Amino acid sequence: MTSAICTLFEGHYHLGAAALINSLHASGFRGRFICGYRGELPPWARASRVESGSITVQDLGGGFEIWFVPTAAKVHFTNYKPTFMLEMWNGPAGDADTFFYLDPDIVVKCPWDMLQRWATGGIALCEDVNNYLPPRHPMRLAWRDWLAEQRVPLVSSELDRYYSAGFVGVPHASRDFLTLWARMIERVGASLGTLANLKEGHATSLFHTPDQDALNIALMASSTVVNGTGPEAMDFAHGGHILSHAIGSRKPWRGGFVRDALRGYPPSTACKAFIEHVSSPIQVFTPAEKRRLVSSLQMAALIGRFYRRA
Numbered sequence: 001m002t003s004a005i006c007t008l009f010e011g012h013y014h015l016g017a018a019a020l021i022n023s024l025h026a027s028g029f030r031g032r033f034i035c036g037y038r039g040e041l042p043p044w045a046r047a048s049r050v051e052s053g054s055i056t057v058q059d060l061g062g063g064f065e066i067w068f069v070p071t072a073a074k075v076h077f078t079n080y081k082p083t084f085m086l087e088m089w090n091g092p093a094g095d096a097d098t099f100f101y102l103d104p105d106i107v108v109k110c111p112w113d114m115l116q117r118w119a120t121g122g123i124a125l126c127e128d129v130n131n132y133l134p135p136r137h138p139m140r141l142a143w144r145d146w147l148a149e150q151r152v153p154l155v156s157s158e159l160d161r162y163y164s165a166g167f168v169g170v171p172h173a174s175r176d177f178l179t180l181w182a183r184m185i186e187r188v189g190a191s192l193g194t195l196a197n198l199k200e201g202h203a204t205s206l207f208h209t210p211d212q213d214a215l216n217i218a219l220m221a222s223s224t225v226v227n228g229t230g231p232e233a234m235d236f237a238h239g240g241h242i243l244s245h246a247i248g249s250r251k252p253w254r255g256g257f258v259r260d261a262l263r264g265y266p267p268s269t270a271c272k273a274f275i276e277h278v279s280s281p282i283q284v285f286t287p288a289e290k291r292r293l294v295s296s297l298q299m300a301a302l303i304g305r306f307y308r309r310a
């Protein structure tokens with residue numbers, strides 16, 4: 001079975017993407033990793049060759065290749081995920097039996113075999129921070145009304161979990177789900193009047209996180225099997241061993257751990273997991289930068305043992 005993986009980034013998120021790639025390398029993944037990016041190639045990219053069009057390929061050796069695909073999408077990248085996956089599956093990821101998307105603020109902690117198995121016979125998804133969303137929760141009832149307005153039939157009415165759109169693994173047989181998800185994002189965008197932002201309105205708005213709400217609504221409109229895990233699989237709860245997801249605006253590559261700890265926010269598990277993967281095969285920081293980050297993290301963890309927000 002062949003698998004391909006992709007991510008999307010712009011600006012400083014390339015630092016997270018590099019750590020994600022390193023973590024996959026350590027997990028044993030070998031194959032094609034596709035970076036959709038806006039702007040310049042990341043400074044750590046080393047071109048081994050140029051493919052047709054404007055695709056730059058970096059060969060990491062042993063069958064691990066990074067494909068850099070420039071993209072001009074106007075929407076916020078978070079709303080571009082399923083469309084990008086479909087485009088890549090018709091192109092650079094053409095022969096993949098399973099195709100994964102991971103946010104650039106995620107690192108992988110488990111052996112690659114486990115991720116691959118996760119997307120077998122169903123779509124691999126992980127529950128989000130607020131993971132319990134019962135079938136007749138008022139938010140779902142609002143989504144049901146919206147689906148009815150859109151004349152999209154409700155197919156799965158018993159779903160009770162809310163999944164993160166930060167990670168998705170799709171087997172070839174479920175590829176149509178990506179089309180449905182993309183269509184739902186488009187319709188959510190039409191209802192909102194924009195797809196330019198990561199968050200909209202407030203937590204009780206019909207669509208607060210457009211791409212992720214659209215993913216969960218698409219599941220309600222589909223009979224696709226979900227291979228789900230609890231929120232611990234992204235380190236949103238204790239006891240996780242699969243992925244680590246650094247959500248929120250304090251991205252681990254930006255440092256500032258001590259400052260945050262003094263404000264009562266000790267470094268998260270995801271910050272610690274990120275630091276594990278900044279050295280090889282891609283050197284994400286200079287040795288001096290890395291030393292500074294590590295000692296700041298250690299100091300912050302120490303402060304966090306004595307001082308934290310209630």
Ligand SMILES: [Mn+2]
Nearest residue numbers: 103105166247
């Ligand atoms: Mn994320």
